[in-house]
Amino acid sequence: MTEYDDYGVPVGAYQEPDSFTGQTYRTARAxxxxxxRPFVEKRVTQGRWKRLFSLANALVAIWWVVVYWGERGAFNGAVGSCNWDAWENWEEGASPHRLVFVADPQLVDPHTYPGRPWPLNPLTMKYTDQYMRRAYSRIQTELYPDTVFFLGDLFDGGREWSTRTTKSPEKQYQQYGDSYWMNEYRRFGSIFLDHWGDGGLQPRPGQPGRKFVSSLPGNHDLGFAKGVQIGVRDRFHAYFGDGNRIDVLGNHTFVSIDSVSLSALGVPSSQELEEVWRPTVDFLSGAKQQKRKLIQRELRVQRGLRPYPGFPHYEIESQDFPKATLPHADDEVTEFPTILLTHVPLYRAPGTPCGPLREHWPPSPPPAGQPSPLEHDERNAISVSGGYQYQNVLNKEISADIASKIGDIRYAFSGDDHDYCELVHRGYASGGGGIREVTVKSISWAMGVRHPGFVMVSLWNPVDAHGKPVKGDMGRTVQTHLCLLPDQLGVFFRYAGLFALTLVLLSGRAALVAGNALPQQPLTSEDPILPMANIPSGAEAEKSALAQQRFGADDYTHSSNSSTSSNANGNLQVRNAQARTRTASPANGYGLPMPMPHQQNTTYSHPLVQHAGYYGDEDSKKDVKTYGSVSTKSKARKKGFALFRQELKSSLGKVMICGLGWYFWLIWHG
Structure with missing residues (x-):
């Protein structure tokens, strides 16, 4: 028996409404x-969403990832892996001076590959410049060194381009004049100078500032020994600075020497070339005294004093001008560790090994029972030889003279060889323990090494007011690290391999489509919504024609349309306008125009529902074939090899257009 409350409402018929949280949950669930869910199910299994999950689209995504890695990720990863903190090993609280050596950019020009036809040479120039620009920009943004030193061979054909007073010794290059060299100078600037500030311009904490030094010349910049022309050298010095200089950085003294000009001292007719070698010889003669003066200035600045003492005011007679000198502090100081910079490596005995980091020729495996590494390894060594406008190492006498006149050399850094080499010279005067020389890899991928690179140097030498080390040993103030850059040829090979894989996969898919194992591309917006009538062929057409002659076209059409709604192939049939039995229809047949007398034989290429309000034109009727009251455009369906070619062309074109578009966008934007 139903119970009622005081208000006459059955007990239990009323419930308190859900809370706000409950109502929100129910609404979201509904x-x-x-x-x-219906929207997702419909879109994923039909229409545009289904087209996204295709082999061509998957390959486009793979191309985008691989191309981005080759043009961006490879550089970011290579330079980022060389982070200073990953290999520096100083005591806690140290503030080292961080320096990068860049060797042999050797900008590709007509001198590099003289027989290479157009457009290979311009493309090589474009891609080598792009590679160095990316690498150098990452050096600035990822590593942010305090100083960058270039070790010569900034250009490849710099020595060949004529000046106003000189001509190239080779006739094929005499057409390139001073204006061409200026274009190369601007090109160098666009790669390196313009990207010096990519990571910023402010000095790091504890450092006085940032420095860019590119004055050291190489044999491709000036020539070698007797091949050096004064006009070419003067032009280089005017735009890059003197090749002989001394810099004090991080409490270390860097001495740069123009070794390609100094090498003219070792040729038989050296007296005739005095104008070439004399500036470097004079520089070496005063190197020790100049080093001391610069150290005194640096220590005064660190103590908060002026670099120079006050200038006395007195009159100097004109005849005393040549011997007059600027006043200088005469403080007692301890010499900083000296680092030699030369483009051409120092002399070493033939077969002296370069160590395990040499890429092109790694160390030879020792014979059974012999210690490793070998003391003599021609394969792993820099060849002691020379040729036209080059020499792989300096003369033995010149090397010894450099070491004795500079004095206290602990490290030497050189270029020219394009590959890495590290050894200790124990036969020259040094600061103790011999001179450890590092030959730096070329930064260009066109110089014969698959993995270009650069050398990072960390300097930490805390000193007192007189330059004496306050911690540690002066022989342990330098740490170096070789940083390798991406293999550009390897990147191109990966692109080629991916293209081959793309071609194989899309060819396989096209073959399956041609063999009816896979469907063709899904319908597009241009395809008809409803299926179209097909033209009967063969016996069916003949049978239909006889039926029309026997029963009349109108009766046959009416009976055939009323008896069935589709033919054997499942295609819809369209009734003739005259066979309609219903006449009472709104707006002349549900929006369809009533046929005029002269239009009784009008034909249509699609079912009438697609032609509501459309009368067509004469041109559209030219390609129309009719059968009875049913008509259709003749559209041959491709089969076999034609279908295979069509599918491969469309899918491969899509992948290549999307992939190349992304590639060229990355190229254009650096």
């Missing part, structure tokens, strides 16, 4: 069940 929205997901009745709106979101």
């Amino acid at each position: 929205f997901l069940i009745y709106s979101v």
Whole structure:
């Protein structure tokens, strides 16, 4: 028996409404069940969403990832892996001076590959410049060194381009004049100078500032020994600075020497070339005294004093001008560790090994029973030889003279060889323990090494007011690290391999489509919504024609249309306008125009529902074939090899257009 409350409402018929949280949950659940899920199921299994999950689209995505890695990720990863903190090993609280050596950019020009036809040479120039620009920009943004030193061979054909007073010794290059060299100078600037500030311009904490030094010349910049022309050298010095200089950085003294000009001292007719070698010889003669003066200035600045003492005011007679000198502090100081910079490596005995980091020729395996590494390894060594406008190492006498006149050399850094080499010279005067020389790899991928690179140097030498080390040993103030750059040829090979894989996969898919194992591309917006009538062929057409002659076209059409709604192939049939039995229809047949007398034989290429309000034109009727009251455009369906070619062309074109578009965008934007 039903119970009622005081208000006459059955007990239990009323419930308190859900809370706000409960109502929100129910609403969201209903929205997901009745709106979101049907939408997702429909879109994923049909239409545009289904087209996204295709082999061509998957390959486009793979191309985008691989191309981005080759043009961006490889450089970011290579330079980023050389982070200073990953290999520096100083005591806690140290503030080292961080320096990068860049060797042999050797900008590709007509001198590099004289027989290479157009457009290979311009493309090589473009891609080598792009490679160095990316690498150098990452050096600035990822590593942010305090100083960058270039070790010569900035250009490849710099020595060949004529000046106003000189001509190239080779006739094929005499057409290139001073204006061409200026274009090369601007090109160098666009790669390196313009990207010096990519990571910023402010000095790091504890450092006085940032420095860019590119004055050291190489044999491709000036020539070698007797091949050096004064006009060419003067032009280089005017734009890059003197090749002989001394810099004090991080409490170390860097001495740069123009070794390609100094090498003219070792040729038989050296007296005739005095104008070539004399500036470097004079520089070496005063190197020790100049080093001391610069150290005194640096220590005064560190103590907060002026670099120079006050200038006395007195009159100097004109005849005393040549011997007059600027006043200088005469403080007692301890010499900083000296680092030699030369483009051409120092002399070493033939077969002296370069160590395990040499890429092109790694160390030879020792014979059974012999210690490793070998003391003599021609394969792993720099060849002690020379040729036209080059020499792989300096003369033995010149090397010894450099070491004795500079004095206290602990490290030497050189270029020219393009590959890495590290050894200790124990036969020259040094600061103790011999001179450890590092030959730096070329930064260009066109110089015969698959993995270009640069050398990072960390300097830490805390001193007192007189330059004496306050911690540690002066022989342990330098740490070096070789940083390798991406293999550009390897990147191109990966692109080629991916293209081959793309071609194989798309060819296989096209073959399956041609063999009816896979469907063709899904319908597009241009395809008809409803299936179209097909033209009967063969016996069916002949049978239909006889039926029309026997029963009349109108009766046959009416009976055939009323008896069935589709033919044997499942295609819809369209009734003739005259066979309609219903005449009472709104607006002349549901929006369809009533046929005029002269239009009784009008034909249509698609079912009438697609032609509502459309009368067509004469041109559209030219390609129309009719059968009875049913008509259709003749559209041959491709089969076999034609279908295979069509599918491969469309899918491969899509992948290549999307992939190349992304590639060229990355190229254009650096």
